[in-house]
């Protein structure tokens with residue numbers, strides 16, 4: 611299995627909706643932005659929250675074209691500049707979502723040749739950090755992301771029975787790992803929206819008890835995090851306000867743990 615330090619394609623997954631998959635994908639893209647590390651966000655969710663969070667409303671191309679195509683490496687041609695500011699940081703590129711993705715899952719099932727492998731083929735030869743934001747299900751779109759990824763980052767909130775949901779995804783990751791020649795690593799369990807309530811602390815402890823060292827340092831519930839997404843800005847570029855610097859530090863820490871110290875000029879790294 612690849613070590614987490616080596617990975618360049620990371621799928622952010624949880625079958626549960628609203629736990630922070632997109633927020634964490636954008637937080638990691640923001641950490642890469644601040645370090646001027648080239649990255650590509652692939653928005654596999656028909657809701658398209660990562661696409662708009664990156665400031666793109668009328669994409670020229672979408673990831674649906676990659677899933678439809680059999681051409682290896684096509685994803686590189688579909689990536690377009692995001693709307694994040696240039697200058698201090700390096701804006702990620704985006705392979706945008708499309709409403710048509712919702713029907714693509716069914717279509718892939720009716721053409722089973724390589725149904726689970728289409729995104730991996732589309733990504734072959736990629737040259738940068740790739741963050742795949744998945745929809746809230748363990749259907750064929752998420753399975754495509756897992757087959758394309760070097761590592762899966764499970765995102766959860768510390769809420770009732772979250773730990774059971776994480777166990778279920780870990781079993782799916784394990785099944786993909788055994789079926790993929792290159793393997794699939796677990797990058798960790800990112801705990802998002804940790805609040806200062808007893809309930810939040812209880813379920814956070816439960817996650818640590820059940821999943822131990824897989825559990826990464828938490829990202830706390832902060833208005834600045836939601837504001838960055840709503841303004842289509844990297845959190846690292848948000849004007850100074852309460853909690854913004856702390857949120858940046860939390861995403862930086864997850865970035866270090868998940869992506870490692872990869873240097874853009876290193877041909878074997880990114």
Ligand SMILES: Nc1ncnc2c1ncn2[C@@H]1O[C@H](COP(=O)(O)OP(=O)(O)OP(=O)(O)O)[C@@H](O)[C@H]1O
Pocket residue numbers: 626627628629630631632633634655657659744745746802803804829830831832833835836837839
């Ligand atoms: N740490 C946080 N602090 C404050 N708000 C947050 C935080 N994380 C996420 N949110 C907000 O919670 C909502 C859900 O988050 P997000 O869209 O990232 O979840 P998701 O898992 O991608 O959802 P879906 O499954 O629908 O794609 C968003 O409005 C987001 O701005």
Ligand SMILES: [Mg+2]
Pocket residue numbers: 631632633655659660743744
């Ligand atoms: Mg999302």
